[in-house]
Amino acid sequence: MGDSVCVATPMEFREMLRGAALRVTRPRVAVLSAVHAHPHADTDSIIRAVRGHLPKVSHQAVYDSLRVLAAAGLVRRIQPSGSVARYESRTGDNHHHVVCRSCGVIADVDCATGEAPCLTASDDRGFSIDEAEVVYWGLCPGCST
Amino acid sequence: MGDSVCVATPMEFREMLRGAALRVTRPRVAVLSAVHAHPHADTDSIIRAVRGHLPKVSHQAVYDSLRVLAAAGLVRRIQPSGSVARYESRTGDNHHHVVCRSCGVIADVDCATGEAPCLTASDDRGFSIDEAEVVYWGLCPGCST
DNA sequence: CCATTTTCTTGAATCAGTCAAGATAAAGAG
DNA sequence: CTCTTTATCTTGACTGATTCAAGAAAATGG
Numbered sequence: 402m403g404d405s406v407c408v409a410t411p412m413e414f415r416e417m418l419r420g421a422a423l424r425v426t427r428p429r430v431a432v433l434s435a436v437h438a439h440p441h442a443d444t445d446s447i448i449r450a451v452r453g454h455l456p457k458v459s460h461q462a463v464y465d466s467l468r469v470l471a472a473a474g475l476v477r478r479i480q481p482s483g484s485v486a487r488y489e490s491r492t493g494d495n496h497h498h499v500v501c502r503s504c505g506v507i508a509d510v511d512c513a514t515g516e517a518p519c520l521t522a523s524d525d526r527g528f529s530i531d532e533a534e535v536v537y538w539g540l541c542p543g544c545s546t
Numbered sequence: 547m548g549d550s551v552c553v554a555t556p557m558e559f560r561e562m563l564r565g566a567a568l569r570v571t572r573p574r575v576a577v578l579s580a581v582h583a584h585p586h587a588d589t590d591s592i593i594r595a596v597r598g599h600l601p602k603v604s605h606q607a608v609y610d611s612l613r614v615l616a617a618a619g620l621v622r623r624i625q626p627s628g629s630v631a632r633y634e635s636r637t638g639d640n641h642h643h644v645v646c647r648s649c650g651v652i653a654d655v656d657c658a659t660g661e662a663p664c665l666t667a668s669d670d671r672g673f674s675i676d677e678a679e680v681v682y683w684g685l686c687p688g689c690s691t
Numbered sequence: 692c693c694a695t696t697t698t699c700t701t702g703a704a705t706c707a708g709t710c711a712a713g714a715t716a717a718a719g720a721g
Numbered sequence: 722c723t724c725t726t727t728a729t730c731t732t733g734a735c736t737g738a739t740t741c742a743a744g745a746a747a748a749t750g751g
Contacts, residue, residue, distance in 0.1 A: 424697065424748055444738075459700050464739070466698095480627040482679075485738060499673045508671040526653040528644045530684035534627075539675035569717055569728065589707075604731050609708070611729095630707060 408437045408490075421473040428458050432466040436476045437490045441498075441507040444486055481507070481536055497535040503544035510537060553582045553635075566618040573603050577611040581621045582635045586643075586652040589631055626652070626681055642680035648689035655682060
């Protein structure tokens with residue numbers, strides 16, 4: 402738990418929030434920071450990370466912050482089948498995920514076909530599609546031995 | 547509720563079960579039948595459909611049957627983010643799904659690139675990948691107006 | 692600094708899904 | 722067909738992530 406990688410300064414997080422027209426609150430700054438520091442963390446891990454800095458934050462504040470941040474596009478929510486919700490800070494870059502069937506670990510994978518061509522379905526069934534989400538399932542290096 | 551499409555006979559469902567080395571029980575036949583008749587149905591809908599034929603079936607029997615059928619490959623479990631588990635009978639044909647962000651309806655989409663090339667990640671991160679799952683997000687014809 | 696509006700705290704509630712123990716039914720052997 | 726074994730089903734309690742609701746606290750704009 403002492404491996405908090407600081408990828409941006411608190412000041413930068415505050416500016417991200419302002420840039421998204423969101424009020425700057427301590428819980429939100431801490432949640433945004435925690436998601437940056439712990440990619441693919443689930444809500445409970447984020448709650449614990451946030452409480453490392455703000456011990457009195459309620460779980461509800463973290464849930465609310467994550468919903469607001471995701472709606473604003475500052476974080477992305479992912480939820481592979483059978484998993485609880487997880488969050489990451491890489492947004493808008495059309496990347497996908499590999500999930501280990503055994504241990505559940507998640508890794509990022511850039512889109513196989515480049516920019517955003519995953520968006521092309523063979524037949525869109527009349528839907529107006531705005532996102533293509535790809536999840537690769539398999540075994541991670543550690544579990545495949 | 548009266549639109550139970552009969553896509554196969556009870557006898558055929560029994561043979562599917564035997565072919566998968568599974569015991570043939572009435573709950574399993576009814577569950578398999580319900581999944582065939584109601585593609586993309588959630589567990590609760592399946593329970594209700596099954597009880598149309600077997601009123602005394604427990605929810606647990608349905609959960610157990612679905613798990614066993616999915617493990618045997620007779621049905622496929624899908625679970626788009628934010629949705630409960632859903633089941634379908636099209637298996638092993640590498641098809642994907644379009645999900646409506648508004649009403650949650652799901653439609654099938656054949657793999658854009660043909661056979662099973664979705665399996666090719668740009669960089670597998672050392673994972674041994676066995677499946678690529680694609681979910682297209684957007685608005686269905688009804689909700690996009 | 693004040694007023695307004697949003698956000699946070701607290702604590703209860705929901706709901707899909709799971710667990711566990713005993714009753715029942717399917718399959719294979721005789 | 723009956724018996725035995727083993728898997729499956731029933732019943733009912735329980736878990737755990739997430740949400741709801743009401744009042745307290747804090748952020749923003751003036």
